[in-house]
Amino acid sequence: MSTASAPQRAWNHPLARPLGALALLLALAALGVPGFLHLEIKDGHLYGNLVDILHRAAPLMLAALGMTLVIATRGIDVSVGAVVAIAGAVACQLVGTQGLALALSAALGAALLCGLWNGLLVAGLGLQPIIATLILMVAGRGLAQLLTDGQILTVYEPASFFWLGTGHLLGLPVSLFVVAAVAGGTALLMRRTALGLFIQSVGINPVAARLAGVRTAAIVCFVYLYCSLGAGLAGLMIASNIRSADANNAGLLLELDAILAVTLGGGQLSGGRFNLAGSLIGALIIQTLTSAIYALGVPPQVTMVVKALVVFAVCISQSPSWARHARRPA
Amino acid sequence: MKHLMGSSAFTAWVSVALMVLLFAAGAAGYTGFASVQVGLNLLIDNAFLLVIAVGMSFVILCGGIDLSVGSVLALSTLAAAWLLQLAHWPALAVIALVLVGGALFGALQGWLIHAFRLQAFIVTLAGMFLARGLCFLISVDSLTIDAPLFVALSQTQIPVPGGFLSPGALIALAVLAAGLWIAHFTAFGRTVYAIGGSEASAMMMGLAVGRTKVAAYALSGFCAALAGLLFAVYMLSGYGQHGQGVELDAIAAVVIGGTLLTGGQGYVAGALSGVLVLGLIQTLIAFDGTLSSWWGKIVIGGLLLGFCSVQQVVARASKGLASNG
Numbered sequence: 001m002s003t004a005s006a007p008q009r010a011w012n013h014p015l016a017r018p019l020g021a022l023a024l025l026l027a028l029a030a031l032g033v034p035g036f037l038h039l040e041i042k043d044g045h046l047y048g049n050l051v052d053i054l055h056r057a058a059p060l061m062l063a064a065l066g067m068t069l070v071i072a073t074r075g076i077d078v079s080v081g082a083v084v085a086i087a088g089a090v091a092c093q094l095v096g097t098q099g100l101a102l103a104l105s106a107a108l109g110a111a112l113l114c115g116l117w118n119g120l121l122v123a124g125l126g127l128q129p130i131i132a133t134l135i136l137m138v139a140g141r142g143l144a145q146l147l148t149d150g151q152i153l154t155v156y157e158p159a160s161f162f163w164l165g166t167g168h169l170l171g172l173p174v175s176l177f178v179v180a181a182v183a184g185g186t187a188l189l190m191r192r193t194a195l196g197l198f199i200q201s202v203g204i205n206p207v208a209a210r211l212a213g214v215r216t217a218a219i220v221c222f223v224y225l226y227c228s229l230g231a232g233l234a235g236l237m238i239a240s241n242i243r244s245a246d247a248n249n250a251g252l253l254l255e256l257d258a259i260l261a262v263t264l265g266g267g268q269l270s271g272g273r274f275n276l277a278g279s280l281i282g283a284l285i286i287q288t289l290t291s292a293i294y295a296l297g298v299p300p301q302v303t304m305v306v307k308a309l310v311v312f313a314v315c316i317s318q319s320p321s322w323a324r325h326a327r328r329p330a
Numbered sequence: 331m332k333h334l335m336g337s338s339a340f341t342a343w344v345s346v347a348l349m350v351l352l353f354a355a356g357a358a359g360y361t362g363f364a365s366v367q368v369g370l371n372l373l374i375d376n377a378f379l380l381v382i383a384v385g386m387s388f389v390i391l392c393g394g395i396d397l398s399v400g401s402v403l404a405l406s407t408l409a410a411a412w413l414l415q416l417a418h419w420p421a422l423a424v425i426a427l428v429l430v431g432g433a434l435f436g437a438l439q440g441w442l443i444h445a446f447r448l449q450a451f452i453v454t455l456a457g458m459f460l461a462r463g464l465c466f467l468i469s470v471d472s473l474t475i476d477a478p479l480f481v482a483l484s485q486t487q488i489p490v491p492g493g494f495l496s497p498g499a500l501i502a503l504a505v506l507a508a509g510l511w512i513a514h515f516t517a518f519g520r521t522v523y524a525i526g527g528s529e530a531s532a533m534m535m536g537l538a539v540g541r542t543k544v545a546a547y548a549l550s551g552f553c554a555a556l557a558g559l560l561f562a563v564y565m566l567s568g569y570g571q572h573g574q575g576v577e578l579d580a581i582a583a584v585v586i587g588g589t590l591l592t593g594g595q596g597y598v599a600g601a602l603s604g605v606l607v608l609g610l611i612q613t614l615i616a617f618d619g620t621l622s623s624w625w626g627k628i629v630i631g632g633l634l635l636g637f638c639s640v641q642q643v644v645a646r647a648s649k650g651l652a653s654n655g
Contacts, residue, residue: 076451125639126642128591130591131591134578135634135635135638137578138630138634139628139630139632142625145624146622146628150624263452269449269452302467304462304466307456308457308459308460308463311452311455311459312442315448315452315453315456319446
C-alpha cells in the first residue's frame, strides 16, 4: 500500500467510488439535459435541480444514516417504511388539536417505541434482525391505518407544520439543515466517543465483543432506536411535505432504498465496516438517478430496472471472488 | 422424544392446532362458516400463495430467502396477458414460456448468490425491483385476458364431496405433493436440508452445493411464475401491481408452518397449514364484516411474533437439554 502512487491511493479511498459514480451520473444528466446543473436565485431562494435532488433525498438520507449503523452491527431494519407511516399518522392526527410541539414529540416518541420494540426482539429475544423487523414491517402499516382509520389524513393548519417539509432557511430548504444536523451529530457521536468503535466491534465479531466487555445488547438496542428515530424524522418530513398522512404509501419501500444507499456508499452488508458519508452519497446517487431519468423524459418505470442493474453491478464489484479476479492481472 | 421436542416440529403442530381453532371459532361465531365449501374456498382463493410458499420453503430450507416472488408473479401475469392478447400466441406456448422464464429468472439469482457469495436478501431485492420494473416496461395499465383456455380454466368447477374446487386449487395441491416428494424422497431434497444445516459441512461432504442452491432458487422462480399463471386465471388480467407484498405473506406462511428461517429445519407441508392459517384470518375478518382489513396485517404481525418467539425459546431449551444430557 505504501508504494502505491497518489492517484491509486485516492482511488482506494472508501469514498472515491461512490463520489465517482455520483459525478458520472451528474455529468451524464448534464450532457443529456442542458441546464440540469443550472442554479438560480428566485425570491431569495436557491432553485435548481441540484437543490431539488438534495431536498428530495432528505428523508432517504435520514433513513440511510440509521440503516448504516444497523447494518454495521450485522443487522437489518426492514421496518423503516412502516415507522415513517406511523410517525406521519401520529403527527397528522394530533397536530390540528394538540399543537405542534406535542404532535412532533408524540410522533418521535412513537418512532422511538418502534425502535425499542425492534431492539428488544433482536437483542433481548435473539430473533434474526430481518424477521424481528419484518414483524413491525407487516404490523406497522396496519397500526398506521388503524390510527388514521384507513383514510388519508389531510392537515390544513397550523402552517408551521409545513415548515419542516417545504420551508426555507437562508435560501435553502429546511430539510437540508435537518439532515446536516443529524449527520453532523451522528458523525460526532461515532468519532468523538467510543460508540463507533463498539458498533464496529459488534459487527465484526459479536461474541468477541461481548467477551471483551462491550455491552452488545445495549449497543444493538441503541442502533435500532437510532434507526427508528431517523425514520420517524423522515416520516415527519414526508407528512409535512405532502401535508397529509398516507398510511398505505408514505415511505413505501424506503427501507429498500436505504439499504441500497448503504450498499452503494461502500458499507458491507455483512457488518463491521460502515461509512456515514458514503451512505449519504449513496442516497444522493439514488435520487440523482430518479431525477435524471425524469428530466431525460425516459418513462419513470425504467428507474426500477436501472436501480436493479446498479445493485447487481455494485454487489458483484464488492464481492470477494470478483476482487480476486480483478487483482490477478496486476 | 427429541424429534417431538424439535422447535420446528413443535411450531408445525401449533400451526395445525391454530388452524383447527380458527375454523372452530369461525364455525361457533358465524352462521354459514361451518361448511365444507368455506374450507375449499380457502384453497381456491389462496392457491397462488400455496404454490409460492412451496417454492419459498425450499429456498428458506437451504438457508436463503427469495424476496422477488411477488414481482415475478406480477411479471408472469403481465407477460402472459401481453403474449396472449397483443402477440396472439397460443395459450400453451405462453404457459410454457412463462414457466421457463420464471425458472431462468430464479436460476440467475441463485447463480449470482452462489458464484459471487452475495447475500440472498440483497440479490433477490434487486430481482424484485427488476421484475417490477420490467412489468411497467411491458405495460403500465392492466391488460384483460380473454383467451379461451384461461377463461375456461377460471370458470371450471371440479366437484368434490361437499362442494367444488377450481383447477388452480388442484394444481396447487399437486405442486404441494410434488414439493413433499422432492423434499423428503430425493437426493436434491436431502442436499437442500444439508446446505441449510451447514453449508460448509455440505461442501466438505462433497455435495453439489452450488448446483443445489441454483436449483432451489430456480424452483422458487418456477413456482412464482406458476403462481402468476394461476393468478392470471383467477383475475383474468395481467397487471404490474398484482401481488404486492406476496413475498411477505409467503415468508409468513412458511414461518407459521414451522420452518426455521435460519434454514435446515422444517417441513414443506407446513406451507399448507401456514397458508390456511393466513387465509382463515382473512375469511374470519370478511365474515365478521365490522372489522377493518388492516386488522389482518396486525394479527399476522402478532402471529409472526408468537411463532418466532416460540421457535426461539424451544430451540434454546432443546439446546440446553442437549448440552446437559
